[in-house]
Amino acid sequence: MQKLWAAFFGVVLGAIFLLCVVSPFVGWWMPQNVSSFGGDVDNLFYIILYITGGAFVLTEVLLVWFMWRYARKEGRKAVFVHGNHRLELFWTIATGAILIYIAFAQVNVWERIKYQGLMPQPDQIVTVTARQWEWRLRYPADVTKTDAEGRAWAEAPEVDDVRIQNELHTWKGAKVRIYLKTQDVIHSFGLPNLRLMQDALPGKTIPMWFSATEANTEWDAINFRCTEPDDPAQRWEIACKELCGGGHYRMRGRLYVHADQADFEHWLHDHGKAQDSHEPEKIPSAGGTPVASAGS
Amino acid sequence: MPTAIPGPLSLAALERLFSCHVRWVLAVAVPLFGVLWMSGCSNTIEYARYPEGLVYPVRTDPIVPTDAPPLPAESFYPPGPGRLDEEIAQFAKAGGVTLDPGKISAEDRKELQKALDALFGSPRVPQVGALAESDELVTQLTALKIRDEGDAPFKTLAQGSKVYRYHCVHCHGLTGDGRGPTGPWVVPHPRDYRSGLFKFISTKYEGAPKPRRDDLLRVLRNGIENTSMPSFALLDVPDPENKDSNRPTDLEAVVSYVMHLSIRGTVEIRILQALDSGTSLKDVNVHDIMTQVVGEWANSSFVIQSAGGKTTVADNVLAPAEGSYFDFKVSDYKNAKARDAAREQSIRHGFELFSDPSGAASCISCHKDYGRQVNFRYDKWGTMVRPMNLTTGVYRGGRRPIDLFWRIKEGIAPSGMAAASTLTNEKDVWDVVNFVHCLPYPAMLPDDVRNKVYLPPDEAGKAETAEK
Numbered sequence: 001m002q003k004l005w006a007a008f009f010g011v012v013l014g015a016i017f018l019l020c021v022v023s024p025f026v027g028w029w030m031p032q033n034v035s036s037f038g039g040d041v042d043n044l045f046y047i048i049l050y051i052t053g054g055a056f057v058l059t060e061v062l063l064v065w066f067m068w069r070y071a072r073k074e075g076r077k078a079v080f081v082h083g084n085h086r087l088e089l090f091w092t093i094a095t096g097a098i099l100i101y102i103a104f105a106q107v108n109v110w111e112r113i114k115y116q117g118l119m120p121q122p123d124q125i126v127t128v129t130a131r132q133w134e135w136r137l138r139y140p141a142d143v144t145k146t147d148a149e150g151r152a153w154a155e156a157p158e159v160d161d162v163r164i165q166n167e168l169h170t171w172k173g174a175k176v177r178i179y180l181k182t183q184d185v186i187h188s189f190g191l192p193n194l195r196l197m198q199d200a201l202p203g204k205t206i207p208m209w210f211s212a213t214e215a216n217t218e219w220d221a222i223n224f225r226c227t228e229p230d231d232p233a234q235r236w237e238i239a240c241k242e243l244c245g246g247g248h249y250r251m252r253g254r255l256y257v258h259a260d261q262a263d264f265e266h267w268l269h270d271h272g273k274a275q276d277s278h279e280p281e282k283i284p285s286a287g288g289t290p291v292a293s294a295g296s
Numbered sequence: 297m298p299t300a301i302p303g304p305l306s307l308a309a310l311e312r313l314f315s316c317h318v319r320w321v322l323a324v325a326v327p328l329f330g331v332l333w334m335s336g337c338s339n340t341i342e343y344a345r346y347p348e349g350l351v352y353p354v355r356t357d358p359i360v361p362t363d364a365p366p367l368p369a370e371s372f373y374p375p376g377p378g379r380l381d382e383e384i385a386q387f388a389k390a391g392g393v394t395l396d397p398g399k400i401s402a403e404d405r406k407e408l409q410k411a412l413d414a415l416f417g418s419p420r421v422p423q424v425g426a427l428a429e430s431d432e433l434v435t436q437l438t439a440l441k442i443r444d445e446g447d448a449p450f451k452t453l454a455q456g457s458k459v460y461r462y463h464c465v466h467c468h469g470l471t472g473d474g475r476g477p478t479g480p481w482v483v484p485h486p487r488d489y490r491s492g493l494f495k496f497i498s499t500k501y502e503g504a505p506k507p508r509r510d511d512l513l514r515v516l517r518n519g520i521e522n523t524s525m526p527s528f529a530l531l532d533v534p535d536p537e538n539k540d541s542n543r544p545t546d547l548e549a550v551v552s553y554v555m556h557l558s559i560r561g562t563v564e565i566r567i568l569q570a571l572d573s574g575t576s577l578k579d580v581n582v583h584d585i586m587t588q589v590v591g592e593w594a595n596s597s598f599v600i601q602s603a604g605g606k607t608t609v610a611d612n613v614l615a616p617a618e619g620s621y622f623d624f625k626v627s628d629y630k631n632a633k634a635r636d637a638a639r640e641q642s643i644r645h646g647f648e649l650f651s652d653p654s655g656a657a658s659c660i661s662c663h664k665d666y667g668r669q670v671n672f673r674y675d676k677w678g679t680m681v682r683p684m685n686l687t688t689g690v691y692r693g694g695r696r697p698i699d700l701f702w703r704i705k706e707g708i709a710p711s712g713m714a715a716a717s718t719l720t721n722e723k724d725v726w727d728v729v730n731f732v733h734c735l736p737y738p739a740m741l742p743d744d745v746r747n748k749v750y751l752p753p754d755e756a757g758k759a760e761t762a763e764k
Contacts, residue, residue, distance in 0.1 A: 165526075165527035252530065
């Protein structure tokens with residue numbers, strides 16, 4: 001009977017390990033990486049995964065094997081062991097060394113992504129304001145602003161800013177500077193495809209940057225919408241990564257990367273014009289023909 | 297060796313409880329449960345339908361039928377989140393009329409339930425009218441996109457009800473009453489569709505104006521800034537699995553469903569009002585009332601003309617008169633200097649119209665201190681609203697000049713904002729639009745206007761004399 005538990009643990013832990021091994025081959029792994037620094041983040045992820053994965057396999061194999069080998073047996077008496085000083089010294093120093101290694105290995109990447117002083121001069125700036133439960137984005141009508149101008153602009157909106165909800169637009173290769181804010185509680189601006197995530201804290205404006213290496217859309221001025229990639233994996237998501245309330249699940253957005261700056265500016269210009277409209281325009285609708293064509 | 301405790305909780309009993317069988321069951325059940333748990337993980341949302349047998353309940357909460365909501369007796373603040381009923385009770389105390397639908401007899405209630413269910417179906421199978429209706433009604437419903445063409449006319453409504461159940465019902469409620477579980481906790485309270493009143497509309501129709509379909513779509517796409525209504529624009533993305541079909545997007549479908557809820561609610565209110573005034577339910581023609589309400593929606597959205605056996609549908613949108621406005625941003629405006637001068641003049645005139653309490657528009661008498669002073673009043677739902685603080689740059693009905701034009705020209709009737717009917721010249725309306733549009737951005741205002749709006753009164757006076 002006691003060996004049953006050993007078998008049970010062995011099967012479940014083995015299944016978990018197997019699941020991790022097959023996941024990358026059946027599409028259950030990380031989403032497509034389209035960030036200029038995404039590869040570095042992934043490398044760190046893999047380093048840590050291999051270290052913890054190795055430790056996991058080692059400890060679980062030992063656990064199961066000991067459970068099996070030393071299961072209760074009639075007539076065998078247990079031996080009391082007070083511990084092994086050398087062994088403990090070894091694994092404390094070994095794990096300490098691993099932690100120190102990780103700390104040094106990650107700092108370059110962290111500095112490249114998060115250090116405000118080292119962020120490159122932006123090609124494009126955007127403010128993102130989180131609120132329960134959506135992202136409200138504000139684009140300047142004049143795309144080219146330096147960081148210093150951008151910081152001032154983030155706090156003082158202008159009349160011709162283009163305001164969009166839940167859609168982050170940029171173009172391939174642009175160095176984008178985001179000024180992240182929140183109106184209510186703590187949210188977290190997560191872009192899985194860019195390997196980027198940043199908490200939004202009430203009362204603070206937090207700069208972050210990225211550069212996308214691939215495009216996934218094109219501005220369709222006639223239908224007044226961006227083309228949707230056929231492949232669902234190409235539909236890049238913005239997700240709130242901090243449980244922020246009842247509608248947290250719905251706090252999703254989309255990342256649209258245009259092929260070049262001209263296409264992006266075309267999109268921006270058209271939205272600026274629509275926002276400055278003095279005429280009741282037909283809102284272009286995806287649902288087919290407008291009301292006027294109905295009737296028998 | 298401890299003695300075993302007698303009774304069901306003894307060690308022996310516990311040991312029996314975790315017998316070999318139980319362990320085997322656990323060993324199988326736990327991983328199985330884990331696998332089942334993970335099976336729900338998917339990128340696309342699968343909307344479930346409402347359960348079978350669920351019906352729209354007949355209304356029980358008070359109806360606020362008054363056309364002229366009273367002003368609060370003294371300065372009064374909304375009681376706050378979670379106390380919607382208290383707020384409406386205060387309304388009655390201040391002299392507002394409310395009607396209690398709880399008073400009707402149980403028999404009438406049963407009959408009413410039956411009559412409404414026959415016309416509007418259930419949350420799972422929603423409909424407006426029966427399968428076979430008069431040609432006129434079918435044309436109207438089809439043009440409103442509440443009915444689909446063909447043999448299965450309520451497919452869009454069924455799709456909309458699934459989306460509504462997932463995204464909307466928790467605030468807006470099963471019948472669209474704004475009393476879903478999270479509804480009372482957000483301020484301003486979620487819209488109650490049943491009265492058929494909506495704030496941000498853009499129709500020429502002067503009867504009982506309803507929103508055009510585009511108005512509802514605009515609110516859903518953009519959300520309403522500084523309220524709890526978020527943007528649902530992503531529901532407007534075509535379904536990747538159904539790319540070529542004629543299926544409407546989820547957003548289009550949910551608009552149709554909201555119209556269905558609103559029509560049902562309005563019909564219900566009119567019947568309850570008839571019952572309250574002493575008419576017996578047998579004498580009320582529910583179908584006629586529905587036809588009338590659908591007609592109001594249709595008239596607000598479009599004009600159907602029949603000539604020579606051909607039916608045409610024309611949009612009934614309120615458009616500004618041609619040439620009534622300047623577009624200050626167009627590049628081919630004569631020259632920058634003339635453009636800026638024209639803009640300054642327009643803003644200044646708008647400011648004068650806005651801020652003169654005895655003038656034609658006199659916006660300032662409600663938007664006290666440009667809205668910076670809180671000035672609560674009742675709206676037609678019996679809850680409290682305040683004129684917007686226009687210096688913050690938040691426009692709930694939309695920030696396009698045309699949105700502001702609609703708000704100023706036609707007012708926001710349900711919240712007590714008057715239509716600027718005294719501004720007979722449309723150019724004046726645009727001047728106010730230009731002023732309101734630039735008000736949150738001091739740099740956009742001419743110096744004298746900026747001083748008057750943003751400096752304390754005594755300093756503004758000084759600045760003016762200094763200028764002279």
